[in-house]
Amino acid sequence: MARQATGAAKREAAAEIVRDDKFNARRIELAEAALETLGELGFARTSLREIAQNSAFTHGVFHYYFSDKLDLICCCVRHYKAKCVTRYDEVVATATSRDELTEGFLAKLAATLQNEARMHRLWYDLRSQAMFEAAFRKDVLEIDKSLEAMIWRIASRYAELGGKRPASSPGALYALFDGLFQSALLKHLAGDKRAVPELLDEVRRLLPTVC
Amino acid sequence: MARQATGAAKREAAAEIVRDDKFNARRIELAEAALETLGELGFARTSLREIAQNSAFTHGVFHYYFSDKLDLICCCVRHYKAKCVTRYDEVVATATSRDELTEGFLAKLAATLQNEARMHRLWYDLRSQAMFEAAFRKDVLEIDKSLEAMIWRIASRYAELGGKRPASSPGALYALFDGLFQSALLKHLAGDKRAVPELLDEVRRLLPTVC
DNA sequence: CCCGGAACTTGACAGTTGTCAAGGAAAAAA
DNA sequence: TTTTTTCCTTGACAACTGTCAAGTTCCGGG
Numbered sequence: 001m002a003r004q005a006t007g008a009a010k011r012e013a014a015a016e017i018v019r020d021d022k023f024n025a026r027r028i029e030l031a032e033a034a035l036e037t038l039g040e041l042g043f044a045r046t047s048l049r050e051i052a053q054n055s056a057f058t059h060g061v062f063h064y065y066f067s068d069k070l071d072l073i074c075c076c077v078r079h080y081k082a083k084c085v086t087r088y089d090e091v092v093a094t095a096t097s098r099d100e101l102t103e104g105f106l107a108k109l110a111a112t113l114q115n116e117a118r119m120h121r122l123w124y125d126l127r128s129q130a131m132f133e134a135a136f137r138k139d140v141l142e143i144d145k146s147l148e149a150m151i152w153r154i155a156s157r158y159a160e161l162g163g164k165r166p167a168s169s170p171g172a173l174y175a176l177f178d179g180l181f182q183s184a185l186l187k188h189l190a191g192d193k194r195a196v197p198e199l200l201d202e203v204r205r206l207l208p209t210v211c
Numbered sequence: 212m213a214r215q216a217t218g219a220a221k222r223e224a225a226a227e228i229v230r231d232d233k234f235n236a237r238r239i240e241l242a243e244a245a246l247e248t249l250g251e252l253g254f255a256r257t258s259l260r261e262i263a264q265n266s267a268f269t270h271g272v273f274h275y276y277f278s279d280k281l282d283l284i285c286c287c288v289r290h291y292k293a294k295c296v297t298r299y300d301e302v303v304a305t306a307t308s309r310d311e312l313t314e315g316f317l318a319k320l321a322a323t324l325q326n327e328a329r330m331h332r333l334w335y336d337l338r339s340q341a342m343f344e345a346a347f348r349k350d351v352l353e354i355d356k357s358l359e360a361m362i363w364r365i366a367s368r369y370a371e372l373g374g375k376r377p378a379s380s381p382g383a384l385y386a387l388f389d390g391l392f393q394s395a396l397l398k399h400l401a402g403d404k405r406a407v408p409e410l411l412d413e414v415r416r417l418l419p420t421v422c
Numbered sequence: 423c424c425c426g427g428a429a430c431t432t433g434a435c436a437g438t439t440g441t442c443a444a445g446g447a448a449a450a451a452a
Numbered sequence: 453t454t455t456t457t458t459c460c461t462t463g464a465c466a467a468c469t470g471t472c473a474a475g476t477t478c479c480g481g482g
Binding site: 041042043044045121124125127128129130131132133134137140141144167168169171172174175176177178179180182183185186187189190198202205206209 | 417
């Protein structure tokens, strides 16, 4: 009897896990669809109906899987993070010289700026929203910290390959690169063709002086 | 007859100028009122009616003086600029040593972060909006350039007082300080008491290394 | 096969939005 | 004063918003 009960309980628990997994998988599907529209229109102009229309889902589904709009967008932000934070890790892991690391980093940087401009402007948009909407802050601050760590890994490795140590704090380094990227992104979106090469030049010049 | 016509034309032109001045003055009054609500709620959550309710005006006036919502907000941004860009000029003009400049700069920086957090989060919000809304780009890029020049004036003076030259480009310097400020602002708004002192420490440490 | 619940659709709701037009008040011109 | 122009208020409009509840479809367990 006890065994049976345990068996039933186990099966039930397993079923619940499966259900939860399915539930979460669907949430991520929906979040990914939402990110498309958010990246296109920005937070201010994006409505749930617009998201639904630009996707294969109806607007009701979003309310089945998310308690409200903020919940959906928080999920989007968290999902975005996972993709973003490991972008340069391969370059860091495989580079065997300062030059190799520099060129690998710059190549990815340029590709990101050109091919994923929409996702990144959304990131800056949501980070600004976090200054108004407390519900976003926890996730945004966490992502910011992850990005800072990502930059720090690059800088540390770069310094290591030159037998040095980074010359400034993780916070300052991240501020520098993030500021440069943000500025270049805006110029790029404004149609300035020099934005990308100028960013690359600037970073190329800066790397040896900060690490 | 010719004299009369000229006189009449002159008088008419003068009247038109007066009318324009009054018109522009009113626009700025309205923009200033709008900035209050925008700073409180952010771009996404601010409606014309909300702006009107938080001010002494009715919502119709805004449509009398502005062609549409974007026109109003562009005017707000432009007006904001004028206030912002000269913030540190007095310190730069009066400081007679590196220490004096440093302390004056840091004092103003801390005061800005604490007392004008709302206006500055609005600036970051609108700069992000410019990545989506082309109508904002021209003004935003122009302000960004003015801010870069403002930082450059500080750095140049700081370097000059030490008999040196700034060690990096205006763009990189602005990116660095802007990035640090943005990050500190977010932390400050999130209730992190260490945000302000940490920003000051970081800037104090950084200034001698970049100039 | 059937049935119960999960997954999803649809339509409606109350409230808000930007915009505009008709009209009144106030000021300037005559 | 009267007339005309400027300035502003008010109310209405259609469209859109987030939310929800009633109903439908689908699927797995019994």
